[in-house]
Amino acid sequence: MTPVIFGVSTTRGPRSISDIQYEKMKSIFEEIYQLAKPYLDTRNNEIHTEICIKFAYELLEKEGGDENIVIPAIILHDVGWKRVPQDLQLKAFGPKAMSPKLNRIHETEGVKIAKHILERVNYDENRIVEILEIIDGHDSRKEAISLNDKIVKDADRLWRNSKEGFQIDVERFNEGIVEGLNRIRSNLHKWFFTGSAKEIAREKIRNRLEEIEGGQN
Ligand SMILES: [Fe+2]
Secondary structure (H helix, E strand, C coil): CCCEECCEECCCCCCCHHHHHHHCCCHHHHHHHHHHHHHCCCCCHHHHHHHHHHHHHHHHHHHCCCHHHHHHHHHHCCHHHHHCCHHHHCCCCCCCCCCHHHHHHHHHHHHHHHHHHHHHCCCCHHHHHHHHHHHHCCCCCCCCCCHHHHHHHHHHHHHHHCHHHHHHHHHHCCCCHHHHHHHHHHCHHHHCCCHHHHHHHHHHHHHHHHHHHHHHC
């Protein structure tokens, strides 16, 4: 039987640790995800969030951290994009971003929406404080404030190296594939906090390179 989590099939290839973890998703997280979904139908955030959740479980497995903070934070970190008009979003993120102010809106609005959702499911008050702090600085804060924060930031950025994320980014940033590959390569040491994320990122870069070379043969 095909396992279905959050309404998405998880058997796309060989099952990894993260897929198995993913199946153990607590029902409270599923509830949070269902409430987040109406805010994720912009900027490819449905697929972005789904992939980030898998990376978050993989990093929790390898690095430790608290899933009761990390998973709600990663589910909710980008809900605020819903409040940034679609025609302005590309000014707010990506290699050609020029408006940190616009980017900041997705964090501050995200905090408000996330707070509303977490209170609605009666989430623990102290945990809500930590989750909102992580969401508030997930892009703009250059340092990580805790291991949980590091994992959320790393899971978010690993998306850029994933097959789906790489394809979507190259297209929306209007880059050539080689240019896109150079972007993820040159940022390897800038983007990630944990050793495990760097290792996963390196592996994904190798995969993307193989796909490009395969495509050229
Ligand atoms: Fe994100």
